[in-house]
Amino acid sequence: MGDVAPTEIEAIYRAESRRVLATLIRLLGGFELAEEALHDAFMAAAERWPRDGLPANPRAWLVSAGRFRAIDRLRRRARFDAVAPELAARIEAEASDAMPETDQTIADDQLRLIFTCCHPSLPGDAQIALTLREVCGLTTEAIAHAFLTRPPTIAQRIVRAKARIREARIPYAVPGPDELAERLAIVLKAIYLVFNEGYSASSGTTLTRADLSAEAIRLGRLLVDLLPDAETEGLLALMLLSDSRRAARTSPEGELVLLADQDRSRWNQGQIAEGRRLVVAALASRRADPYALQAAIAAVHGDAPTAEDTDWGEVVGLYDLLADxxxxxxxxxxxxxxxxxxxxxxxxxxxxxxxxxxxxxxxxxxxxxxxxxxxxxxxxxxxxxxxxxxxxxxxxxxxxxxxxxxxxxxxxxx
The missing domain is CATH 1.25.40.10 (Tetratricopeptide repeat domain)
Incomplete structure (x- = not known):
């Protein structure tokens, strides 16, 4: 009972807010209402959890709280918005008919959201910006830094992309087999950008964000299950091999440690082994996939017992292929x-x-x-x-x- 500190709620927000938002977008049918519901859900958590204690499944609790706060919000809007009561009734009816949200359905919602953000009817730069904002929770300033542009430009792209999704009624769904392959490239790029923000944060006090890296790897696994080929296997291999070095990339004091100076005993050998297997599978297709080639470069580093043992000739040869x-x-x-x-x-x-x-x-x-x-x-x-x-x-x-x-x-x- 009780004793939930604000720091615990903040940690849950960092770990779960984007997953909860993805599910609320599916349940509520749009970004704006879902974002309001997410805010309301965490406000409710801040009020109730210190008194009642942490729920057994905080993620599912937040989804439920957000959905019913959204229904209340819509009912209060009835005087100003004639559609609000009808929408509230529909959401309430679907909530009562639906099975309880499980960790798996909530997790899969992020994959659905990425495919929505990366819909081909949206401009390419807007697809990536929207994914980084909604799936990762990056600020417009951080996204602007990644794009080497101004924050107002990014904000405008995101607003227009959301409007396009709403007006065109773009579904929150993973496409069927006929569309999956042709839409895969931009989704892989988006997931890799999510991973990169976790592997080397664009700004801030820490070098890495393990939560983003882990989320990108999880999404990469889902894509390999959906469509096992050189691209998906290559990307997952690249992320695993890169992430295998995370523990050695900073000192205990949080200082940057270069690759040549890292304690390789701290590298995650399980990730290296899995990544190597995926590299072999990806390269066996004889397709010169960029992700697979980058993963092969990472595998060369993973195979070297010391920095001096690195086969730099092989690394250069792989970069030659990648540059082509x-x-x-x-x-x-x-x-x-x-x-x-x-x-x-x-x-x-x-x-x-x-x-x-x-x-x-x-x-x-x-x-x-x-x-x-x-x-x-x-x-x-x-x-x-x-x-x-x-x-x-x-x-x-x-x-x-x-x-x-x-x-x-x-x-x-x-």
């Missing part, structure tokens, strides 16, 4: 770093300088950090200092900022 099938400035940057490991810092630096001269990575802090590291290794202190300062000016994540500040302080005087 999915060229991008970030792929080119990662390839340049791998070439620096194989052939020496001067070889990598010339490639990075060419990339920065093109301008596409001018505001990407990791490009400047990589250049700074190569300049440092070559003894080019002034150039290293300038690049570290540029990277520091662009970095938004506190552990990365502290790491860059340490690197700057360690440079010898010019």
């Amino acid at each position: 099938v999915a060229p991008s400035p970030v792929v080119a940057l990662n390839r340049a770093v791998a070439i620096a490991k194989r052939d020496g810092p001067a070889a990598g630096l010339s490639l990075i300088d060419a990339l920065l001269a093109d301008g596409e990575l001018a505001d990407y802090h990791l490009a400047h950090a990589a250049r700074a590291d190569l300049c440092r290794r070559l003894g080019q202190v002034a150039a290293a200092r300038a690049s570290y300062q540029r990277a520091l000016a662009l970095a938004r994540q506190e552990p990365e900022r502290r790491f860059l500040e340490r690197r700057l302080s360690e440079l010898p005087p010019e």
Whole structure:
């Protein structure tokens, strides 16, 4: 009885709010009413749980509370909205006829929501922005940072996408087999962006968000069950192999630890083994899938007992393939770093300088950090200092900022 602290409710909000929202969107038929219901449900939890104690299934409790608070809200709107009573009656009737929500149905709702957010009738940039907002709960500022654009632009995209879903009556459902394959690519991209935000948070006090990474992996497993092929298996493998290093990526004090310096005994060998099996299955299709190639690169790192044992020749070869099938400035940057490991810092630096001269990575802090590291290794202190300062000016994540500040302080005087 009782004794539920506000911090416990906050933790449940962080862990469960997006899942609860996805189910409320399905039950209530729209984003706006579901978002209001989510807020009402947590307000009710903050009032009742400290008095009555934590329910046996907080997620199901929040869904039920949110749905019935939505019915009450609609009834109060009856004076101003003629449709509200009819909608309230429909939701109430469906609630009384439906089976109780289970953890599995609530979990599957997030997959339904991703397919809704990624419906082909929505513009591509709006699909991803809406997914990051509604499935991950990222702020418009964080999404704008990922898109290298302004928050008002992102907010406008999200508003328009929600209006389009409402007006076109886009269903909250996973498409049937005929549509699944053609809609898969954008959904995979969205899930990978969710994972990346968990693997390396775009801003804030911590390097990672384990809840987002775990959610993306869970959704990846659902997709492999739905459609096992090179793309879905490759993405799941990539996420598992990348996430296997999470425990070693920060020190006990929360400081960033580079790949070469990580304690590999802390890597999750179960995830590495599962990821390796999926890589083999994905590459057996003979399709050069970008996710499978990135997973293969991660598997090379996972196979190396120490950083010195890494087969950088194989890594460069895989990046060559990746650059052919999915060229991008970030792929080119990662390839340049791998070439620096194989052939020496001067070889990598010339490639990075060419990339920065093109301008596409001018505001990407990791490009400047990589250049700074190569300049440092070559003894080019002034150039290293300038690049570290540029990277520091662009970095938004506190552990990365502290790491860059340490690197700057360690440079010898010019």
